[in-house]
Amino acid sequence: DGGITQSPKYLFRKEGQNVTLSCEQNLNHDAMYWYRQDPGQGLRLIYYSQIVNDFQKGDIAEGYSVSREKKESFPLTVTSAQKNPTAFYLCASNPGQQAGYYGYTFGSGTRLTVV
Amino acid sequence: DAKTTQPPSMDCAEGRAANLPCNHSTISGNEYVYWYRQIHSQGPQYIIHGLKNNETNEMASLIITEDRKSSTLILPHATLRDTAVYYCIAGGSEKLVFGKGTKLTVNP
Numbered sequence: 442d443g444g445i446t447q448s449p450k451y452l453f454r455k456e457g458q459n460v461t462l463s464c465e466q467n468l469n470h471d472a473m474y475w476y477r478q479d480p481g482q483g484l485r486l487i488y489y490s491q492i493v494n495d496f497q498k499g500d501i502a503e504g505y506s507v508s509r510e511k512k513e514s515f516p517l518t519v520t521s522a523q524k525n526p527t528a529f530y531l532c533a534s535n536p537g538q539q540a541g542y543y544g545y546t547f548g549s550g551t552r553l554t555v556v
Numbered sequence: 557d558a559k560t561t562q563p564p565s566m567d568c569a570e571g572r573a574a575n576l577p578c579n580h581s582t583i584s585g586n587e588y589v590y591w592y593r594q595i596h597s598q599g600p601q602y603i604i605h606g607l608k609n610n611e612t613n614e615m616a617s618l619i620i621t622e623d624r625k626s627s628t629l630i631l632p633h634a635t636l637r638d639t640a641v642y643y644c645i646a647g648g649s650e651k652l653v654f655g656k657g658t659k660l661t662v663n664p
Contacts, residue, residue, distance in 0.1 A: 483654035548599050
């Protein structure tokens, strides 16, 4: 079945360490996104990519970095510069501009806890 | 993207219709209204979207007012599994901007 795979589901890291969250899709979607969700809050956009080798900052990009070397993959690195990294991270994709950006699909999320 | 306003919480009896309102008074002419829902600790799930006309699919109906300043998502026969946070999003489809949504609780 086509979909988005985020791994791992739970991740623990020590403060000051960089950590990379995986997001893979087999939907042949052009556009991919990373969102962060804190308890009781809506989703906030971190980074998004509309095409391979290109990406744009979202509303809360500071302390994060991404790469888009392959269409299927959009990993997110949470760096030590991110002051409050503990959160629920969601990856999403959609077909992209040619398809009118219809049909967002979300992964099941990674819950990151920094201790 | 247009700002949306939703009630923070609503309750509904199982089997009854759930009507979730959303205000988007600053929506522009080419911006769509999208509805997603998020069951606890899962990724959001697409429900429905529309531009001007009312829309219906197997999950829900979307009623958009003629001036497009507000809309209502209707779940015709709510079940316990419809308990979730429902997000109304008004804007361009290039990126989705989420608010806090409405926490719908379906009671037995």
